Amino acid sequence: MKYLSEYRDASVVNQYLEELDKITTRPWTIMEICGGQTHSLVKNGIIGLLPKHITMVHGPGCPVCVTPLHLIDKAVYLAEEKNVILCSYGDMLRVPGSKKSLLEAKANGADVRILYSPLEAVTLAKNNPDKQVVFFAVGFETTAPANALSVLHAQRENLKNYSILTSHVLVPPAMEALVNDDTNIVQGFLAAGHVCTIMGISEYYPIVELNKLPIVITGFEPVDLMQGIVMLIKQLENGEYKLENQYSRVVNSEGNKEAVNIINQVFEVCNRVWRGIGEIPKSGYEVKKELALYDANKKFNIQIDEAQECQDCIAGEILRGIKKPNQCPQFGKKCTPINPLGAPMVSSEGACAAYYHFTNVE
Numbered sequence: 001m002k003y004l005s006e007y008r009d010a011s012v013v014n015q016y017l018e019e020l021d022k023i024t025t026r027p028w029t030i031m032e033i034c035g036g037q038t039h040s041l042v043k044n045g046i047i048g049l050l051p052k053h054i055t056m057v058h059g060p061g062c063p064v065c066v067t068p069l070h071l072i073d074k075a076v077y078l079a080e081e082k083n084v085i086l087c088s089y090g091d092m093l094r095v096p097g098s099k100k101s102l103l104e105a106k107a108n109g110a111d112v113r114i115l116y117s118p119l120e121a122v123t124l125a126k127n128n129p130d131k132q133v134v135f136f137a138v139g140f141e142t143t144a145p146a147n148a149l150s151v152l153h154a155q156r157e158n159l160k161n162y163s164i165l166t167s168h169v170l171v172p173p174a175m176e177a178l179v180n181d182d183t184n185i186v187q188g189f190l191a192a193g194h195v196c197t198i199m200g201i202s203e204y205y206p207i208v209e210l211n212k213l214p215i216v217i218t219g220f221e222p223v224d225l226m227q228g229i230v231m232l233i234k235q236l237e238n239g240e241y242k243l244e245n246q247y248s249r250v251v252n253s254e255g256n257k258e259a260v261n262i263i264n265q266v267f268e269v270c271n272r273v274w275r276g277i278g279e280i281p282k283s284g285y286e287v288k289k290e291l292a293l294y295d296a297n298k299k300f301n302i303q304i305d306e307a308q309e310c311q312d313c314i315a316g317e318i319l320r321g322i323k324k325p326n327q328c329p330q331f332g333k334k335c336t337p338i339n340p341l342g343a344p345m346v347s348s349e350g351a352c353a354a355y356y357h358f359t360n361v362e
Helices: 010-023 035-043 069-081 090-094 102-107 118-127 144-156 171-180 193-199 202-211 222-237 257-266 289-294 315-319 351-358
Strands: 028-034 054-061 085-088 112-114 133-139 162-169 188-192 215-218 243-245 267-274 278-287
Touching (some): 010 222, 028 035, 028 193, 028 222, 035 054, 035 188, 035 351, 069 102, 069 133, 085 090, 085 118, 090 102, 090 112, 102 112, 118 133, 118 144, 118 162, 133 144, 144 257, 144 289, 162 267, 162 289, 171 188, 171 278, 188 193, 188 222, 193 215, 193 257, 202 215, 257 267, 278 289
Parallel strands (some): 028 054, 028 188, 085 112, 133 162, 188 215, 215 243
Protein backbone atom coordinates (compact mmCIF):
# COMPACT_ATOMS: atom_id res chain seq x y z
CA MET A 1 0.00 0.00 0.00
CA LYS A 2 1.21 3.51 -0.82
CA TYR A 3 0.64 5.26 2.49
CA LEU A 4 -0.96 8.67 2.35
CA SER A 5 2.04 10.21 4.13
CA GLU A 6 4.09 9.46 1.00
CA TYR A 7 1.65 11.29 -1.29
CA ARG A 8 2.74 14.76 -2.41
CA ASP A 9 -0.63 16.39 -1.63
CA ALA A 10 -1.16 14.52 1.65
CA SER A 11 -1.77 17.72 3.58
CA VAL A 12 -4.61 18.73 1.22
CA VAL A 13 -6.16 15.27 1.49
CA ASN A 14 -5.96 15.49 5.28
CA GLN A 15 -7.77 18.82 5.19
CA TYR A 16 -10.59 17.18 3.24
CA LEU A 17 -10.68 14.31 5.76
CA GLU A 18 -10.99 16.81 8.61
CA GLU A 19 -13.79 18.59 6.76
CA LEU A 20 -15.63 15.30 6.24
CA ASP A 21 -15.39 14.56 9.97
CA LYS A 22 -17.12 17.87 10.68
CA ILE A 23 -19.90 17.72 8.09
CA THR A 24 -20.89 14.02 8.12
CA THR A 25 -23.75 13.40 10.54
CA ARG A 26 -25.27 10.13 9.30
CA PRO A 27 -24.41 7.04 7.21
CA TRP A 28 -23.98 7.51 3.46
CA THR A 29 -23.11 5.02 0.73
CA ILE A 30 -21.45 6.38 -2.38
CA MET A 31 -20.02 4.64 -5.43
CA GLU A 32 -17.03 5.47 -7.56
CA ILE A 33 -17.77 4.21 -11.06
CA CYS A 34 -14.28 3.93 -12.48
CA GLY A 35 -11.85 1.10 -11.71
CA GLY A 36 -8.97 3.57 -11.89
CA GLN A 37 -10.64 5.55 -9.10
CA THR A 38 -11.08 2.34 -7.11
CA HIS A 39 -7.38 1.57 -7.35
CA SER A 40 -6.44 5.10 -6.29
CA LEU A 41 -8.73 4.93 -3.25
CA VAL A 42 -7.48 1.50 -2.18
CA LYS A 43 -3.79 1.91 -3.06
CA ASN A 44 -3.51 5.17 -1.14
CA GLY A 45 -5.38 3.86 1.90
CA ILE A 46 -8.13 6.47 1.62
CA ILE A 47 -11.03 4.07 2.16
CA GLY A 48 -9.69 3.21 5.61
CA LEU A 49 -9.29 6.91 6.52
CA LEU A 50 -12.83 8.03 5.70
CA PRO A 51 -15.25 8.72 8.56
CA LYS A 52 -17.09 5.58 9.67
CA HIS A 53 -20.39 6.98 8.39
CA ILE A 54 -19.11 7.01 4.78
CA THR A 55 -19.11 3.71 2.89
CA MET A 56 -17.45 3.52 -0.51
CA VAL A 57 -18.66 0.78 -2.84
CA HIS A 58 -17.10 -0.02 -6.16
CA GLY A 59 -18.96 0.11 -9.46
CA PRO A 60 -18.74 -1.67 -12.81
CA GLY A 61 -16.17 0.80 -14.12
CA CYS A 62 -13.71 -1.77 -15.42
CA PRO A 63 -14.42 -2.67 -19.07
CA VAL A 64 -12.35 -5.86 -18.88
CA CYS A 65 -14.33 -6.94 -15.80
CA VAL A 66 -17.73 -6.53 -17.45
CA THR A 67 -16.85 -8.19 -20.77
CA PRO A 68 -19.19 -11.21 -20.86
CA LEU A 69 -18.00 -14.79 -21.05
CA HIS A 70 -19.44 -15.46 -24.49
CA LEU A 71 -17.44 -12.60 -26.03
CA ILE A 72 -14.23 -14.03 -24.62
CA ASP A 73 -15.34 -17.41 -25.96
CA LYS A 74 -15.81 -15.78 -29.38
CA ALA A 75 -12.30 -14.33 -29.26
CA VAL A 76 -10.88 -17.76 -28.35
CA TYR A 77 -12.91 -19.34 -31.17
CA LEU A 78 -11.51 -16.87 -33.70
CA ALA A 79 -7.95 -17.47 -32.55
CA GLU A 80 -8.21 -21.26 -32.48
CA GLU A 81 -10.73 -22.19 -35.17
CA LYS A 82 -10.48 -19.38 -37.71
CA ASN A 83 -6.69 -19.10 -37.63
CA VAL A 84 -6.74 -15.32 -37.31
CA ILE A 85 -4.16 -13.10 -35.67
CA LEU A 86 -6.13 -12.12 -32.55
CA CYS A 87 -4.93 -8.91 -30.87
CA SER A 88 -5.93 -7.16 -27.69
CA TYR A 89 -4.71 -5.35 -24.61
CA GLY A 90 -2.75 -7.39 -22.07
CA ASP A 91 -5.44 -7.63 -19.40
CA MET A 92 -7.88 -9.33 -21.75
CA LEU A 93 -5.57 -12.27 -22.36
CA ARG A 94 -5.83 -13.55 -18.78
CA VAL A 95 -9.58 -13.13 -18.28
CA PRO A 96 -11.21 -16.57 -18.09
CA GLY A 97 -13.84 -17.52 -20.63
CA SER A 98 -16.22 -20.42 -20.06
CA LYS A 99 -13.50 -22.94 -20.94
CA LYS A 100 -10.21 -21.07 -21.29
CA SER A 101 -8.60 -17.66 -21.58
CA LEU A 102 -6.89 -16.14 -24.61
CA LEU A 103 -3.57 -16.68 -22.84
CA GLU A 104 -4.31 -20.41 -22.66
CA ALA A 105 -5.26 -20.38 -26.34
CA LYS A 106 -1.94 -18.70 -27.08
CA ALA A 107 -0.11 -21.36 -25.06
CA ASN A 108 -1.86 -23.98 -27.19
CA GLY A 109 -0.49 -22.43 -30.38
CA ALA A 110 -3.02 -19.78 -31.37
CA ASP A 111 -1.62 -16.53 -32.76
CA VAL A 112 -2.68 -14.16 -29.96
CA ARG A 113 -0.77 -10.90 -29.58
CA ILE A 114 -0.66 -8.09 -27.02
CA LEU A 115 -0.81 -4.64 -28.57
CA TYR A 116 -0.94 -1.16 -27.07
CA SER A 117 -3.10 0.41 -29.76
CA PRO A 118 -5.63 -0.81 -32.33
CA LEU A 119 -3.71 1.16 -34.94
CA GLU A 120 -0.88 -1.33 -34.45
CA ALA A 121 -3.35 -4.02 -35.47
CA VAL A 122 -4.15 -2.13 -38.68
CA THR A 123 -0.43 -2.04 -39.50
CA LEU A 124 -0.24 -5.75 -38.73
CA ALA A 125 -3.06 -6.42 -41.21
CA LYS A 126 -1.34 -4.31 -43.84
CA ASN A 127 1.91 -6.25 -43.37
CA ASN A 128 0.17 -9.65 -43.39
CA PRO A 129 -2.26 -9.50 -46.34
CA ASP A 130 -2.76 -13.29 -46.33
CA LYS A 131 -3.96 -13.37 -42.71
CA GLN A 132 -7.13 -12.07 -41.10
CA VAL A 133 -6.36 -9.74 -38.18
CA VAL A 134 -8.95 -9.18 -35.45
CA PHE A 135 -8.63 -6.60 -32.68
CA PHE A 136 -10.65 -7.40 -29.55
CA ALA A 137 -12.00 -3.88 -28.95
CA VAL A 138 -12.82 -3.54 -25.28
CA GLY A 139 -13.51 -0.39 -23.32
CA PHE A 140 -15.77 2.45 -22.27
CA GLU A 141 -16.28 5.64 -24.22
CA THR A 142 -12.64 6.52 -23.59
CA THR A 143 -11.19 3.87 -25.93
CA ALA A 144 -14.00 4.02 -28.49
CA PRO A 145 -12.42 6.82 -30.58
CA ALA A 146 -9.15 4.90 -31.11
CA ASN A 147 -10.99 1.69 -31.97
CA ALA A 148 -13.28 3.55 -34.36
CA LEU A 149 -10.28 5.28 -35.90
CA SER A 150 -8.68 1.90 -36.61
CA VAL A 151 -11.71 0.97 -38.71
CA LEU A 152 -11.53 4.26 -40.62
CA HIS A 153 -7.81 3.73 -41.25
CA ALA A 154 -8.43 0.18 -42.49
CA GLN A 155 -11.19 1.47 -44.76
CA ARG A 156 -8.93 4.19 -46.13
CA GLU A 157 -6.18 1.61 -46.81
CA ASN A 158 -8.80 -0.67 -48.43
CA LEU A 159 -7.80 -3.51 -46.11
CA LYS A 160 -10.18 -6.46 -46.35
CA ASN A 161 -8.37 -8.49 -43.68
CA TYR A 162 -8.95 -6.26 -40.64
CA SER A 163 -11.92 -6.29 -38.28
CA ILE A 164 -12.77 -5.67 -34.64
CA LEU A 165 -14.64 -7.81 -32.14
CA THR A 166 -16.49 -5.13 -30.22
CA SER A 167 -17.18 -5.14 -26.49
CA HIS A 168 -17.75 -1.44 -25.88
CA VAL A 169 -19.88 -0.44 -22.91
CA LEU A 170 -21.34 2.93 -21.91
CA VAL A 171 -21.30 4.40 -18.42
CA PRO A 172 -24.54 6.45 -18.05
CA PRO A 173 -26.92 3.53 -18.88
CA ALA A 174 -25.07 1.36 -16.35
CA MET A 175 -25.50 4.02 -13.67
CA GLU A 176 -29.20 4.23 -14.47
CA ALA A 177 -29.51 0.44 -14.26
CA LEU A 178 -27.74 0.35 -10.89
CA VAL A 179 -30.00 3.02 -9.43
CA ASN A 180 -33.14 1.22 -10.60
CA ASP A 181 -32.02 -2.21 -9.40
CA ASP A 182 -33.97 -3.57 -6.42
CA THR A 183 -30.70 -4.18 -4.58
CA ASN A 184 -29.43 -0.61 -5.00
CA ILE A 185 -27.79 0.94 -1.93
CA VAL A 186 -26.00 3.82 -3.70
CA GLN A 187 -26.95 7.35 -2.64
CA GLY A 188 -24.48 9.28 -4.77
CA PHE A 189 -21.95 8.71 -7.56
CA LEU A 190 -18.42 9.78 -8.32
CA ALA A 191 -18.47 9.76 -12.12
CA ALA A 192 -15.45 8.93 -14.28
CA GLY A 193 -13.57 12.01 -15.43
CA HIS A 194 -11.95 10.37 -18.46
CA VAL A 195 -15.32 9.29 -19.90
CA CYS A 196 -16.69 12.81 -19.50
CA THR A 197 -13.55 14.22 -21.13
CA ILE A 198 -14.66 12.44 -24.31
CA MET A 199 -18.45 12.59 -24.07
CA GLY A 200 -19.15 15.73 -22.05
CA ILE A 201 -21.59 15.84 -19.14
CA SER A 202 -25.08 16.25 -20.63
CA GLU A 203 -26.01 12.56 -20.27
CA TYR A 204 -25.76 12.78 -16.48
CA TYR A 205 -28.35 15.49 -15.89
CA PRO A 206 -31.35 13.16 -16.48
CA ILE A 207 -29.91 10.60 -14.04
CA VAL A 208 -29.66 13.30 -11.38
CA GLU A 209 -33.12 14.74 -12.01
CA LEU A 210 -35.07 11.51 -12.46
CA ASN A 211 -33.52 9.75 -9.49
CA LYS A 212 -32.93 12.76 -7.21
CA LEU A 213 -29.39 11.56 -6.72
CA PRO A 214 -26.19 13.67 -6.71
CA ILE A 215 -23.32 13.01 -9.11
CA VAL A 216 -19.86 14.56 -8.94
CA ILE A 217 -17.45 14.11 -11.87
CA THR A 218 -13.96 13.56 -10.49
CA GLY A 219 -10.40 12.83 -11.51
CA PHE A 220 -8.16 10.06 -10.26
CA GLU A 221 -5.61 11.59 -7.92
CA PRO A 222 -6.33 11.23 -4.18
CA VAL A 223 -6.91 14.96 -3.88
CA ASP A 224 -9.44 14.81 -6.77
CA LEU A 225 -11.31 11.94 -5.18
CA MET A 226 -11.32 13.48 -1.72
CA GLN A 227 -12.66 16.78 -3.02
CA GLY A 228 -15.31 14.87 -4.98
CA ILE A 229 -16.35 12.95 -1.85
CA VAL A 230 -16.61 16.21 0.13
CA MET A 231 -18.76 17.75 -2.62
CA LEU A 232 -21.06 14.69 -2.61
CA ILE A 233 -21.41 14.53 1.17
CA LYS A 234 -22.25 18.24 1.32
CA GLN A 235 -25.07 17.67 -1.15
CA LEU A 236 -26.36 14.63 0.69
CA GLU A 237 -26.24 16.32 4.08
CA ASN A 238 -28.11 19.33 2.67
CA GLY A 239 -30.73 17.22 0.90
CA GLU A 240 -29.54 18.43 -2.51
CA TYR A 241 -29.09 16.58 -5.77
CA LYS A 242 -27.21 18.12 -8.67
CA LEU A 243 -24.44 17.41 -11.12
CA GLU A 244 -21.10 18.95 -10.18
CA ASN A 245 -17.80 18.89 -12.04
CA GLN A 246 -14.76 18.57 -9.76
CA TYR A 247 -12.55 17.70 -12.77
CA SER A 248 -13.16 21.01 -14.56
CA ARG A 249 -9.47 21.40 -15.40
CA VAL A 250 -9.97 18.58 -17.93
CA VAL A 251 -13.72 18.07 -18.43
CA ASN A 252 -15.90 20.63 -20.17
CA SER A 253 -19.61 20.44 -20.81
CA GLU A 254 -19.25 19.66 -24.53
CA GLY A 255 -16.59 16.94 -24.32
CA ASN A 256 -14.32 16.24 -27.28
CA LYS A 257 -16.49 16.87 -30.34
CA GLU A 258 -13.95 15.48 -32.80
CA ALA A 259 -13.63 12.23 -30.84
CA VAL A 260 -17.42 11.90 -30.60
CA ASN A 261 -17.70 12.48 -34.35
CA ILE A 262 -15.24 9.63 -35.01
CA ILE A 263 -17.25 7.35 -32.71
CA ASN A 264 -20.48 8.21 -34.51
CA GLN A 265 -18.98 7.45 -37.92
CA VAL A 266 -18.25 3.85 -36.96
CA PHE A 267 -20.48 2.82 -34.05
CA GLU A 268 -24.15 2.79 -33.19
CA VAL A 269 -25.73 2.23 -29.78
CA CYS A 270 -26.91 -1.28 -28.95
CA ASN A 271 -28.04 -3.38 -26.01
CA ARG A 272 -25.09 -4.96 -24.23
CA VAL A 273 -24.65 -7.85 -21.80
CA TRP A 274 -22.46 -6.93 -18.81
CA ARG A 275 -20.64 -9.76 -17.08
CA GLY A 276 -22.18 -10.46 -13.70
CA ILE A 277 -24.98 -7.93 -14.26
CA GLY A 278 -26.91 -8.98 -17.35
CA GLU A 279 -28.23 -7.08 -20.36
CA ILE A 280 -28.53 -3.31 -20.04
CA PRO A 281 -30.52 -1.59 -22.81
CA LYS A 282 -28.64 0.86 -25.02
CA SER A 283 -25.45 0.42 -23.01
CA GLY A 284 -22.95 -0.50 -25.71
CA TYR A 285 -21.54 0.23 -29.13
CA GLU A 286 -21.54 -2.06 -32.14
CA VAL A 287 -20.12 -1.49 -35.60
CA LYS A 288 -22.61 0.09 -37.99
CA LYS A 289 -24.24 -2.25 -40.51
CA GLU A 290 -22.70 -0.43 -43.48
CA LEU A 291 -19.25 -1.23 -42.04
CA ALA A 292 -19.98 -4.93 -41.53
CA LEU A 293 -16.74 -5.82 -43.34
CA TYR A 294 -14.91 -4.57 -40.24
CA ASP A 295 -17.20 -6.28 -37.73
CA ALA A 296 -15.63 -9.64 -36.79
CA ASN A 297 -18.91 -10.86 -35.36
CA LYS A 298 -20.61 -10.51 -38.76
CA LYS A 299 -17.59 -11.29 -40.93
CA PHE A 300 -17.08 -14.70 -39.32
CA ASN A 301 -20.75 -15.30 -38.47
CA ILE A 302 -19.85 -16.34 -34.94
CA GLN A 303 -22.62 -18.28 -33.22
CA ILE A 304 -21.71 -18.89 -29.58
CA ASP A 305 -24.31 -19.02 -26.84
CA GLU A 306 -24.02 -17.15 -23.57
CA ALA A 307 -22.23 -19.23 -20.93
CA GLN A 308 -22.93 -19.68 -17.24
CA GLU A 309 -20.81 -17.69 -14.80
CA CYS A 310 -18.61 -19.51 -12.30
CA GLN A 311 -20.85 -20.29 -9.33
CA ASP A 312 -18.07 -19.52 -6.85
CA CYS A 313 -17.52 -15.99 -8.22
CA ILE A 314 -19.58 -13.10 -6.80
CA ALA A 315 -18.31 -10.58 -9.37
CA GLY A 316 -21.87 -9.46 -10.14
CA GLU A 317 -22.50 -8.45 -6.53
CA ILE A 318 -19.15 -6.68 -6.36
CA LEU A 319 -19.73 -4.81 -9.63
CA ARG A 320 -23.15 -3.67 -8.39
CA GLY A 321 -21.69 -2.43 -5.10
CA ILE A 322 -23.62 -4.96 -3.00
CA LYS A 323 -20.48 -6.60 -1.61
CA LYS A 324 -16.80 -5.78 -1.23
CA PRO A 325 -14.13 -8.05 -2.76
CA ASN A 326 -12.94 -9.28 0.64
CA GLN A 327 -16.48 -10.44 1.42
CA CYS A 328 -16.17 -13.14 -1.23
CA PRO A 329 -15.54 -16.56 0.37
CA GLN A 330 -13.01 -17.36 -2.37
CA PHE A 331 -11.07 -14.08 -2.20
CA GLY A 332 -7.35 -14.78 -1.85
CA LYS A 333 -8.06 -18.50 -1.55
CA LYS A 334 -9.53 -20.22 -4.56
CA CYS A 335 -9.44 -16.90 -6.44
CA THR A 336 -6.10 -15.13 -6.89
CA PRO A 337 -4.48 -13.14 -9.74
CA ILE A 338 -2.62 -16.30 -10.76
CA ASN A 339 -5.79 -18.42 -10.72
CA PRO A 340 -8.71 -15.99 -11.11
CA LEU A 341 -12.31 -17.12 -10.95
CA GLY A 342 -13.54 -13.85 -12.42
CA ALA A 343 -12.35 -10.81 -14.33
CA PRO A 344 -12.21 -8.34 -11.36
CA MET A 345 -9.25 -10.34 -9.99
CA VAL A 346 -7.43 -10.13 -13.33
CA SER A 347 -7.78 -6.61 -14.63
CA SER A 348 -5.44 -3.81 -13.60
CA GLU A 349 -8.63 -1.84 -12.89
CA GLY A 350 -10.52 -4.66 -11.14
CA ALA A 351 -11.72 -4.09 -7.59
CA CYS A 352 -10.70 -7.59 -6.47
CA ALA A 353 -7.17 -7.08 -7.80
CA ALA A 354 -6.96 -3.74 -5.97
CA TYR A 355 -7.95 -5.34 -2.67
CA TYR A 356 -5.61 -8.28 -3.22
CA HIS A 357 -2.55 -6.15 -3.98
CA PHE A 358 -3.09 -3.15 -1.74
CA THR A 359 -4.82 -4.32 1.44
CA ASN A 360 -3.68 -6.53 4.28
CA VAL A 361 -6.73 -8.77 4.06
CA GLU A 362 -5.71 -12.43 3.82
